[in-house]
Amino acid sequence: MTEKPDAALHVAEALSERGSPRRIVVDGVPFFEVYFEARRILVCSALGHLYVVAAKEPRGQSEYPVWECVWKPKHLVQRGQERQKKWIQAIAKVSQQADQFVDACDFDLEGSLIGYMVLKYACRGADKKARRMKFSTLTETELKQAFANALPRLNYPLVFAGMCRHEVDWLFGINLSRALTQSALKASGRYATLSTGRVQGPTLRFIVERQQEIETFVPTPYWVIKVQLEVDEQVISADYERLERRIDATHVVESCQGKFGLIEALDSADHNLAPPHAFDLPTLQNEAFRHLGMTPRISLGLAERLYLDQLISYPRTSSQKLPPSIGYERIIRNLGQLDSYRADSANVLSQSRLVPIEGKKSDPAHPAVYPTGTLPKRQLDNRERKLFDLVVRRFLASFGRTARKRTIEATVKVADHRFAIRGSRLMDDGWTKLYRPYAKFEDVLLPHLAVGQAALIHEIKSEGKFTQPPPHYNPGSLLRKMEDSEIGTKATRADIIDTLYRRGYAIGQQINSTPLASRIIEILSKYCPKIVDVTFTRELEARIEEIERGSESGEHVVLQTVDYLKPIVETLKAEEREIGQELAVILREMRDQSITLTTPCPQCGSRLMIAKNPRTKKRFIGCAGKWRNNCNYSLPLPQVGTLTLLGKSCAVCSFQLIQVRSRGRRPLVSCSRCYARKAVALVEGQPVIRGRI
């Protein structure tokens, strides 16, 4: 049993000794029948998690606190899971004929848990006799080896660690999120999903605190001296130390203007630039954001697709190491069959020894992310191709030679002031050639310089500058902050960042926290500061790692979590009324903002708002001046989909643009005023106004 259907097909193809696997459909669920060493094997898959944590005694969605949980089939807990129900039933039916079970889910915490749950519950205790395949790529060779050398039993410490993580996160999420949601609902009468969690709370705090730093930032002035020196008939830039006072800057400029100086000292040094190590997941996500603009969630999704296509190894890894067993030469030689890597592959293979640079981090289950050497069998889309290229070039670069950069610094003394001329040059491009366009070094070339050489001040001026506020987090830097703070896991961090956007706590690529996020953090800091403190979460991550190593018990950690959470949730429950009132104010403000247009009414200048006709239930843009001055201005709106007022205006009429999102469709951006004019024009037989938006 694999984790996903695509992986099941690859496992079946790898094991089949009699041509292509036979696809058998049992109650709508595909299985693959193959023969391996004369044994009949049925390969099936889960659909990710088929079993989830749920309240032991369901008491309704709004009830909290909840302290007892059990594992249940997903379709019994969440709506719209009919496919998952069918899947469990089909696996249960087929498993009755099986005499042996092999778990081929991804070899990590989530994969081990998925396999264990299906084997234990759907296959009625088959977890006890199941063997465990361990592999990092879906290539035929590795899958065959993993099947032949399957571990005699499941990795139970990994399973228990996974169970513990899910149970602890469920206890946090269900109790705290319900406390916030119910408080707001009771105070405002409106339902809004408000959530927080063990990792989400501290992560949200990072962005709120950064936002506050930016909003309360007071810049201070400083001065820089911009100097152009003429040396050896060539004009070059030089630096002067940063000055705090304007008077000092003025003094430097006045005393050096038009004067000659001499090169007083000259230093040159060569620096070795070591090749980068192959990617672990966080580094891959960071580089994908930096060079390709992909959010961590998108790069992880694309990497998983490339893994399922057998193109790269398992991406959810912490390892920065590449063991020789992956077959360096074979992979590099195969990559050389692609035009884009032919020259670089030959370059690497021409080296006398193939030894990749490795980072410090390791992962007991998987090596670093590397290309398998399998060539794409289908046309990769643009983003898949870009990510694949990044992984391949990083892999090749890790085998590259050390690059060497030479830096030169000359000190020029002019009227008791010292200026620095700095230059740099890549003397040996080494691995940087293999990691282009992602490795960029720009040479700063200098003319020939010598001590005692004359330098004329060609131009000198002082320039006032101001200190800058800290930058907003972006998805890449927030991911790095989570990693540095040791909260979340490589597999969950991207999803947590995504949740912050979905809940309306964060907006923009340069992450701005919303007023709702600030209020949530304020409330949690006031009533239960431990929830937004990284300490507990970090400690818990360490305890879960101990469970993985077999030195801690999952039940013990869950019980301690309950003890930890109980007083916090009791406080929240007791303060529900006050918390609700605080949340209701901000939710009302946010709702007003989300339905009020920035464009005023063209007839009376009042606010335009999205409204609903109480009789027909149709939505439209109406004028708030209706009650004050009987203004009847209105515009039509699409009736299906979620509306968002955009911060952009129509290029034709400057009216605020509106985005409509419907399930399964591309978001549509439209101008209601142009749309209305077009409709009117069509009715009256006038020429249609075509506006480019």
Place this chain on the structure above:
Amino acid sequence: MVDDCPICQRPNCQDSQFCSLHSQASKNLERQFESWELVFGGEIDRSEYFRQLLRLEETGRAVKEVIEYLQRSKAGAT
């Protein structure tokens, strides 16, 4: 008695007429004035300091709101 912040009407924090955000902005404003005085050799007064900060895009939103509030209050008092 708990008053509201005169800028955003949120509850003010202890020892301040402002909420926590505007209180922090106000503290930063006060603290950095000393740096500005040093930078300009004492040749800057508070109104010029405020004027400069209001035109700078680096200045935080909450700081600008505090300045505007202080300017309004001063104008109201005179």
